[in-house]
Amino acid sequence: MAYKNDRNYRRSIKIALFITALFFIVEVAGGLFSGSLALLSDAGHMFSDLLALILSFGAMTLALQLPTKSRTYGYHRGEIFAAFVNSLLLIGVSIGILWEAYHRLLNPAPVQGGLMLIVAITGLAANLYIIYLLHGSHNLNVKSAFLHVVGDTVSSVGVIVAAVWIIFTGQVIADPILSGIIAVLILISAARIFWETIIILLQFTPQSVDFDAVIADMISVDGVKGVHNVHLWSLCSEINVLDAHVYSCESDMSKNTLIKEEIKERLKKYRILHSTLEFECDECRDCALVAPIHDNSE
Structure with a gap:
């Protein structure tokens, strides 16, 4: 499957x-006129969607x-910071909704089911179109915004069901x-995004x-006797970074270059697009070993 680029x-x-x-404006107005907490909750969710999309x-x-x-990696981490802020906003929205729902359970308020239904259907249509626009991305930032909208879509369906229930039964506790x-x-x-x-x-x-698979791939390269002091992390959701010490006794620099190129090529399948490899003939004694030395000659 082909994915759209950024x-x-x-x-x-x-x-x-x-x-x-x-x-968002439509749902706020609809929630206020209909008296529906569920619709206002959905509007609150949509507002968090709006903030998520802006970020x-x-x-x-x-x-x-x-x-x-001064910024040698550029601004890739901005994506992660935006997703982090989005997750905190979502947590705040959910706590606020739970608190208000608790009070509504204790003191039910009248709700206009018909208006609630019309607005919810309109909001559902908008969310479905946005899902179509954003689906398929591996970018954590886009994915977080996508999940915002998916959650809002599910809640819109729920609001529709609640509106129908209120229209036919008059039981506003469904809200x-x-x-x-x-x-x-x-x-x-x-919580997942956070x-x-x-x-x-x-x-x-x-x-x-x-x-372990990364280490095994690196060690299996001809001329590599082992790797250690390995650090593997993510710069952002689409770029992984690795640095490591490569234990090799090749004295020919051209051969070490070929080994390095082969390792970097193998790392690409793990989306490791930045790697720093330090070649050594002797084991680094003052390095914290993450991967033990393995001798390919055995």
């Missing part, structure tokens, strides 16, 4: 921004800036119950990369 996603996010801003667009724009002497369910969905997606960004910010080994 420039195409920037255009998609701009379109999504306009649609989300428009329907995502800004981060992707910054990431296009070339590295400088705060649904609001609580929406809040839990928001919280789950927020953890993924923490892994990158703390420079843990990427979850999508098998560390």
Whole structure:
């Protein structure tokens, strides 16, 4: 399956921004006139979508800036920071919805089911189109914005169901119950994004990369007797970085160059696009060993 590049996603996010801003206003108005907490909750979720898209667009724009002497990696981490802020916003929104839903359960308020239904259907249509625009990206920043919208789409479906229920039964308690369910969905997606960004910010080994497989691929290169002092982390969701000491006794620099090129080529399948390899003939005694020495000559 072919994926759109970041420039195409920037255009998609701009379109999504306009649609989300428009329907956020529609849902707020609809929620106020209908008296529906679920609709206002969905509007709150859509507002977090709007912030997510603004941050995502800004981060992707910054990431296009070339590295400088003072910022040698450029602005790729801006994507992760945006996703981190988005996750915190989602957590705040979900807590607010849960609190209000609790009070509505204790003191049910009248709700106009018909207006609630019309606005919810309109919001659902907008969310489905935005999902179409943003689907398929491996970029964590775009993915976080996408998950915002997916969660909002699920909540829109719930609002429609609640509106139909209220129209036919008159039981307005469905409104705060649904609001609580929406809040839990928001919280789950927020926790997932939050953890993924923490892994990158703390420079843990990427979850999508098998560390042992990376080491095995490096060691299997002809001329490599072992690797150690290996550090593997993510610069952003699409670029992994590695530095390591390569144990090789090749005295011919041209052969070491060929070994290095082969290792770098093998690392590409792990999306390791930046690697720094230090070649040694003797084991580095003062380095913390991450991968033990393996002798290929055996």
